[in-house]
Amino acid sequence: MDKQGLKQPNREQQAKELTNLKKQKEYEWLNKICAWTLQEVVRNRVSNAWKKYEARKEIYPKAGYPREKTDKGWHDSFLVYQDGYQIKDNCLFFSQGQWRGKNEPKIIIPFELTNPLKGTPKIITISWKKSNWTLNIACDIELPPQIPKSEIKKIIGIDRGVRKLFANNEGWKYYNPKYWKKIREKYMELQRILSKKVKGSNNWRKIKDELRRLCRKAKNRMRDQNHKISRKAINRNDLVVLEKLNSKKMSSKENKKISKWTRDEMIKSCWYQLATFIIYKAKGAGKWTEFVNPYQTSKKCSQCGKINKELGDKEIFECLNCGLVLDRDVNASRNIREKGIRKLKLQRLGTSLAEPV
Numbered sequence: 001m002d003k004q005g006l007k008q009p010n011r012e013q014q015a016k017e018l019t020n021l022k023k024q025k026e027y028e029w030l031n032k033i034c035a036w037t038l039q040e041v042v043r044n045r046v047s048n049a050w051k052k053y054e055a056r057k058e059i060y061p062k063a064g065y066p067r068e069k070t071d072k073g074w075h076d077s078f079l080v081y082q083d084g085y086q087i088k089d090n091c092l093f094f095s096q097g098q099w100r101g102k103n104e105p106k107i108i109i110p111f112e113l114t115n116p117l118k119g120t121p122k123i124i125t126i127s128w129k130k131s132n133w134t135l136n137i138a139c140d141i142e143l144p145p146q147i148p149k150s151e152i153k154k155i156i157g158i159d160r161g162v163r164k165l166f167a168n169n170e171g172w173k174y175y176n177p178k179y180w181k182k183i184r185e186k187y188m189e190l191q192r193i194l195s196k197k198v199k200g201s202n203n204w205r206k207i208k209d210e211l212r213r214l215c216r217k218a219k220n221r222m223r224d225q226n227h228k229i230s231r232k233a234i235n236r237n238d239l240v241v242l243e244k245l246n247s248k249k250m251s252s253k254e255n256k257k258i259s260k261w262t263r264d265e266m267i268k269s270c271w272y273q274l275a276t277f278i279i280y281k282a283k284g285a286g287k288w289t290e291f292v293n294p295y296q297t298s299k300k301c302s303q304c305g306k307i308n309k310e311l312g313d314k315e316i317f318e319c320l321n322c323g324l325v326l327d328r329d330v331n332a333s334r335n336i337r338e339k340g341i342r343k344l345k346l347q348r349l350g351t352s353l354a355e356p357v
């Protein structure tokens with residue numbers, strides 16, 4: 001729903017609207033752009049903006065309404081599709097208009113590869129980053145076959161939390177990094193300054209750029225970290241078990257006091273990113289990933305199975321039944337691992353499978 005309470009047009013309606021716009025004189029320039037590229041904007045970006053807005057609103061009722069991206073530097077990337085381009089001698093050729101005829105003017109972009117190309121190039125993203133044009137070439141590669149279930153030996157369970165971002169059954173923990181706090185404070189401060197500037201003014205733009213740089217920096221650090229964690233998890237194990245992520249979990253009562261929207265968003269995107277990295281790295285290595293229901297994974301004793309109802313906010317899990325004393329999240333990750341083993345109906349080879357590896 002938009003501000004006037006009108007329902008958003010669906011993809012088909014938007015595609016029709018695009019065709020109409022092309023016929024108008026004011027928007028004639030649209031005809032010079034590859035048809036597929038335009039459709040992608042409508043199909044993915046516009047409708048994703050709405051989807052993201054709806055999701056954000058669930059966590060944060062005052063979430064900003066999607067804006068019309070008219071400022072300079074907003075539209076800083078576009079896609080070209082497989083049929084729309086050719087790569088030859090480190091040059092990218094793609095057609096300008098709607099038709100892929102021989103006589104049609106072509107745009108030629110010479111480029112340098114930072115990594116050798118593997119597989120068949122599919123979709124190319126062309127983006128403007130730090131005063132440079134960057135090409136991101138997505139390729140189809142053949143994946144190695146998945147290892148047979150009977151050969152799964154090393155299994156890891158990973159628990160994701162707020163205080164500790166990740167913990168695994170081996171006792172390895174990764175705390176919420178301190179620099180996030182710093183970044184968050186800086187972010188809030190810049191937001192405050194920004195709100196006092198005249199929108200669109202030079203000063204406003206300067207602060208906006210600084211904000212963007214800050215976000216990029218935080219994202220890059222998060223991405224590097226997640227790459228390292230996922231690489232380690234996949235290289236050392238045959239199966240990685242994670243909890244299914246519940247999008248509403250973050251706004252639950254227990255987190256309300258300590259959570260601010262920016263923090264929630266960061267933690268959540270960090271979790272999602274880790275899961276995505278683990279999934280694709282597992283596929284690339286022929287290994288397994290499994291998602292289990294997180295129900296009672298933190299309250300259950302990983303040794304005897306008894307439920308500890310009085311756990312509350314405590315960092316340490318203590319079992320009154322068998323006397324197990326363990327870090328709360330490490331206990332949870334052991335339960336997650338156990339659930340994964342049961343879900344895949346893996347045969348236990350002696351006791352070694354149930355023990356942390």
Ligand SMILES: [Zn+2]
Pocket residue numbers: 301302303304305306319320321322323324
């Ligand atoms: Zn116990």
